[in-house]
Amino acid sequence: xxxxxxxxxxxxxxxxxxxxxxxxxxxxxxxxxxxxxxxxxxxxxxxxxxxxxxxxxxxxxxxxxxxxxxxxxxxxxxxxxxxxxxxxxxxxxxxxxxxxxxxxxxxxxxxxxxxxxxxxxxxxxxxxxxxxxxxxxxxxxxxxxxxxxxxxxxxxxxxxxxxxxxxxxxxxxxxx
Amino acid sequence: xxxxxxxxxxxxxxxxxxxxxxxxxxxxxxxxxxxxxxxxxxxxxxxxxxxxxxxxxxxxxxxxxxxxxxxxxxxxxxxxxxxxxxxxxxxxxxxxxxxxxxxxxxxxxxxxxxxxxxxxxxxxxxxxxxxxxxxxxxxxxxxxxxxxxxxxxxxxxxxxxxxxxxxxxxxxxxxxxxxxxxxxxxxxxxxxxxxxxxxxxxxxxxxxxxxxxxxxxxxxxxxxxxxxxxxxxxxxxxxxxxxxxxxxxxxxxxxxxxxxxxxxxxxxxxxxxxxxxxxxxxxxxxxxxxxxxxx
Numbered sequence: 001x002x003x004x005x006x007x008x009x010x011x012x013x014x015x016x017x018x019x020x021x022x023x024x025x026x027x028x029x030x031x032x033x034x035x036x037x038x039x040x041x042x043x044x045x046x047x048x049x050x051x052x053x054x055x056x057x058x059x060x061x062x063x064x065x066x067x068x069x070x071x072x073x074x075x076x077x078x079x080x081x082x083x084x085x086x087x088x089x090x091x092x093x094x095x096x097x098x099x100x101x102x103x104x105x106x107x108x109x110x111x112x113x114x115x116x117x118x119x120x121x122x123x124x125x126x127x128x129x130x131x132x133x134x135x136x137x138x139x140x141x142x143x144x145x146x147x148x149x150x151x152x153x154x155x156x157x158x159x160x161x162x163x164x165x166x167x168x169x170x171x172x173x174x175x176x
Numbered sequence: 177x178x179x180x181x182x183x184x185x186x187x188x189x190x191x192x193x194x195x196x197x198x199x200x201x202x203x204x205x206x207x208x209x210x211x212x213x214x215x216x217x218x219x220x221x222x223x224x225x226x227x228x229x230x231x232x233x234x235x236x237x238x239x240x241x242x243x244x245x246x247x248x249x250x251x252x253x254x255x256x257x258x259x260x261x262x263x264x265x266x267x268x269x270x271x272x273x274x275x276x277x278x279x280x281x282x283x284x285x286x287x288x289x290x291x292x293x294x295x296x297x298x299x300x301x302x303x304x305x306x307x308x309x310x311x312x313x314x315x316x317x318x319x320x321x322x323x324x325x326x327x328x329x330x331x332x333x334x335x336x337x338x339x340x341x342x343x344x345x346x347x348x349x350x351x352x353x354x355x356x357x358x359x360x361x362x363x364x365x366x367x368x369x370x371x372x373x374x375x376x377x378x379x380x381x382x383x384x385x386x387x388x389x390x391x392x393x394x395x396x397x398x399x400x401x402x403x404x405x406x407x408x409x410x411x412x413x414x415x416x417x418x419x420x421x422x423x424x425x426x427x428x429x430x431x432x433x434x435x436x437x438x439x440x441x442x443x444x445x446x447x448x449x450x451x452x453x454x455x456x457x458x459x460x461x462x463x464x465x466x467x468x469x470x471x
Contacts, residue, residue, distance in 0.1 A: 019235050019432070034308055064259045064299040073297050074256040079339045079372045101339075102371040102431055123242040123430060124339065124374035125463040127259035128250035146310050147259075147299045159242065161235045161432065171235060172371050172431050 003157065006057055007096050013118050016162045018169040023157040024120070028059045028099060029140065030151040032078055036086040038142055043089070050141035051150060053095045060100035062147035063137065064127070072137040072153065074127030077101040080119070084108055091115045099160060103172040113168040121163035121171065133158040194275045195327040199284035201471060202276075202329060206266055206288030206317070209333035209467040211296050214256045217247050220401040221378075221439070221464035228376060228429070228436040235432035243429075243462060258463045261298035262335030264289040264317040267399065273327035286315040301338070320392065329471040332399050340377060340461040343369035346391055349453040355414065358383060358455050362418040363425070365457035366438060371431020374461035378402050379422070379441045382456035383411070384448035394458035397442040399466050406443055415441045429462075439464075 006026030064073030080100030088111035101124040141150040229240035250257040293314040300314040349357045382393030405412040428434030
């Protein structure tokens with residue numbers, strides 16, 4: 001499998017094809033339903049965001065608590081489709097890409113193409129395995145949301161599949 | 177003999193026969209089962225996943241291999257197999273000859289859930305539906321109590337993830353839609369769910385009853401080992417036909433395509449009204465976790 005370091009260059013992002021397996025290393029930030037709602041409230045109020053979208057890959061996930069001596073508890077992806085309403089605006093504001101699981105809407109696909117970005121699928125239900133690739137995890141925003149807070153994570157060889165590539169081709173297309 | 181005297185003698189008799197069980201014993205059982213369930217898929221689930229992996233290729237094969245590797249990692253590291261350690265579904269079959277003593281049953285069950293989710297480093301995923309404020313300890317448990325004969329208590333713990341729960345459906349068919357309508361409703365629920373519930377899924381189906389009991393039947397079906405068949409031949413035939421049609425959809429593991437979209441279909445039935453045919457489809461991801469114990 002191809003090893004890639006985040007953030008990807010434009011050329012690297014464009015070279016990826018839907019269905020391809022890759023190992024990601026670098027920084028990602030978790031955010032799920034509640035964190036997205038908070039980010040949108042800040043955007044709507046014209047306030048600054050706690051994360052720099054232009055440096056961020058959002059991982060749709062909420063980890064288990066980390067036991068002593070571990071960087072992170074189990075942490076696989078959650079269903080991306082619930083974030084369909086949020087992803088296009090964030091991509092247009094410079095978000096580097098997303099990691100989640102399952103199909104996303106046509107609007108998300110169009111936003112990925114427009115911004116030359118990639119949506120990766122992690123394997124759902126493999127939380128213990130993904131925890132082995134997470135080297136550090138720290139809450140950077142919304143600690144009151146507990147597992148739904150935004151965690152900044154350093155990952156190493158984090159296994160994913162290219163789900164929707166920068167040309168808009170989706171690994172899920174054949175299911176319909 | 178007067179009615180009063182009869183009643184007195186009967187009470188005396190039953191009080192001797194009645195088994196007294198402290199609810200904290202049930203709470204401790206829930207604690208044990210929750211801790212076990214969070215870190216392990218059932219042996220039947222593992223066997224079903226291993227059998228499917230060999231048939232798949234490409235991204236779907238990669239997904240199934242990762243999931244099997246994950247089961248080993250979770251067991252070795254004693255970590256939750258999935259970060260969604262679920263809503264704590266507790267099904268109690270309570271023998272009617274058991275007298276429960278001690279704290280209220282629901283408190284004892286919640287206490288077991290609270291301790292297990294804290295000590296197991298499980299995610300706390302329960303919140304207010306409107307404010308979305310987390311309860312912080314994964315309580316309250318989703319507790320169903322059913323009376324049974326005898327003096328035993330059967331405890332089933334099912335940590336239910338919501339990626340799959342969200343893809344569940346209930347339809348009120350007409351009697352005329354019959355068997356074909358049932359099969360169609362099951363297959364349609366899986367088709368509409370697509371890649372979202374973490375396929376290959378396990379499909380729990382309730383047929384009959386009423387709006388509420390039908391949904392509960394579907395959930396109970398999920399506590400059956402994957403691969404088992406309903407003892408009634410006509411119900412088992414619905415399970416087989418639905419499974420075949422689901423696996424022809426081509427959704428595959430994680431939605432990456434392939435011949436295995438479901439590991440199994442489990443149907444449970446109950447008598448219904450002459451005017452109706454309720455069908456509930458409760459979706460379970462490939463991470464089937466379910467523990468049982470009899471007290």
